[in-house]
Amino acid sequence: MNKLEKMNDEHHAETFSSKILKWFNQHGRTHLPWQQQITPYRVWVSEIMLQQTQVSTVIPYFLKFMSAFPVLEALAGASIDDVLFYWSGLGYYSRARNLHLAAQKLQTLYPNELPKEVEQWVQLPGIGLSTAGAIVSISFDLPAIVLDGNIKRVLIRHFLLPGYPEQAALKKQLYSIAATLLPQLNGRNYSQAMMDLGAMICTKREPKCTECPIQTNCQAYIQHLQTQYPMVKPKKPIPKLSAKWLILLNKHHEILIQKVIDLKLWNQLWVFPEWPADKTMKDMRIQCQVNTLLILKKLPVFRHHFTHFSLDIEPIFAFTEDQLSKIEQNQQWDSTQWRWVSLNQPIHLGMPLPVKKLWVQLVQTDLSSIRHQAIKEAIQ
DNA sequence: AAATCGGGGAA
DNA sequence: TTCCCAGATTT
Numbered sequence: 032m033n034k035l036e037k038m039n040d041e042h043h044a045e046t047f048s049s050k051i052l053k054w055f056n057q058h059g060r061t062h063l064p065w066q067q068q069i070t071p072y073r074v075w076v077s078e079i080m081l082q083q084t085q086v087s088t089v090i091p092y093f094l095k096f097m098s099a100f101p102v103l104e105a106l107a108g109a110s111i112d113d114v115l116f117y118w119s120g121l122g123y124y125s126r127a128r129n130l131h132l133a134a135q136k137l138q139t140l141y142p143n144e145l146p147k148e149v150e151q152w153v154q155l156p157g158i159g160l161s162t163a164g165a166i167v168s169i170s171f172d173l174p175a176i177v178l179d180g181n182i183k184r185v186l187i188r189h190f191l192l193p194g195y196p197e198q199a200a201l202k203k204q205l206y207s208i209a210a211t212l213l214p215q216l217n218g219r220n221y222s223q224a225m226m227d228l229g230a231m232i233c234t235k236r237e238p239k240c241t242e243c244p245i246q247t248n249c250q251a252y253i254q255h256l257q258t259q260y261p262m263v264k265p266k267k268p269i270p271k272l273s274a275k276w277l278i279l280l281n282k283h284h285e286i287l288i289q290k291v292i293d294l295k296l297w298n299q300l301w302v303f304p305e306w307p308a309d310k311t312m313k314d315m316r317i318q319c320q321v322n323t324l325l326i327l328k329k330l331p332v333f334r335h336h337f338t339h340f341s342l343d344i345e346p347i348f349a350f351t352e353d354q355l356s357k358i359e360q361n362q363q364w365d366s367t368q369w370r371w372v373s374l375n376q377p378i379h380l381g382m383p384l385p386v387k388k389l390w391v392q393l394v395q396t397d398l399s400s401i402r403h404q405a406i407k408e409a410i411q
Numbered sequence: 412a413a414a415t416c417g418g419g420g421a422a
Numbered sequence: 423t424t425c426c427c428a429g430a431t432t433t
Binding site for chain 2: 236338
């Protein structure tokens with residue numbers, strides 16, 4: 032840096048953060064739902080929803096969630112079934128369970144006003160360092176470090192940092208760099224600006240470097256390596272699994288659903304009884320605690336994709352002649368785990384998306400005609 | 412350090 | 423199809 036540049040640097044102070052903030056004032060997003068009526072509660076909920084989930088997906092969920100639980104007290108006082116109902120289809124359901132739990136903790140620990148320290152927020156379930164930084168900076172307009180996927184990409188390219196973003200060493204390096212860049216003022220806009228820059232300009236594919244406010248200092252751009260960074264970790268092939276789902280209809284035109292308990296996937300959500308390949312029909316009958324079980328129709332197999340595996344689902348439509356009372360007399364019966372639900376009235380319970388979709392399909396189907404048809408065929 | 416958790420949307 | 427997105431938690 033020559034003398035003139037140094038003088039210019041000192042007097043006009045075109046720092047990293049000032050360029051970012053200036054860009055944000057002209058191009059940043061300011062009309063997202065959680066950017067209106069900013070409160071720590073609303074910011075917190077939005078940040079949890081936005082973990083691993085794109086903005087456009089989150090918006091309708093955020094609006095409905097806020098209508099149902101407008102303030103912390105409403106969320107803390109709600110049932111987990113109710114919370115999961117509003118989360119249904121959004122995925123990563125542990126986020127909703129942690130959100131609910133954290134709401135209750137917050138109410139106890141901070142009855143008057145929510146905390147302003149990152150250290151206090153990270154102690155709550157579901158809140159890591161980055162999310163805590165986002166909550167504090169955006170809620171209170173304080174300086175706090177956010178390091179989401181977007182910001183990591185901006186910094187990795189800008190400083191041409193080698194390694195995978197998942198690696199602890201790189202993460203540590205990123206926090207250190209982020210701390211030196213963090214301005215003492217405009218914490219809210221700076222956090223938002225960095226995220227917007229990553230989402231709108233410094234995109235994964237085809238970054239719009241010519242529109243970037245920090246283009247001239249970006250090492251990746253200077254060396255034409257912007258598409259090579261961040262480095263991509265090699266991925267493993269995903270396994271394919273299959274399962275059968277039992278859609279059991281009773282005499283009262285109700286369907287049997289089961290609450291998933293103590294499983295890693297879809298814990299506490301309501302699903303159709305699942306039938307693993309190694310189980311017999313008798314096992315299924317026992318599992319569902321019914322004496323009679325008549326298979327009416329096998330519905331077409333459909334595939335559901337997860338990040339780490341795919342699942343082929345074969346829905347089996349069946350009928351039981353058991354009286355409802357008989358089933359409920361069973362000592363094993365637990366109404367918190369099993370429920371007969373009428374197809375006609377919408378259920379206020381959490382269901383994962385493939386269950387939700389199948390449910391909608393069933394509502395539109397004339398089940399009794401299928402039942403009569405199947406019985407007729409059986410007789411012939 | 413690696414695995415795990417869901418679903419949407421872009422290309 | 424494949425990849426990845428405002429990550430955190432468990433193993």
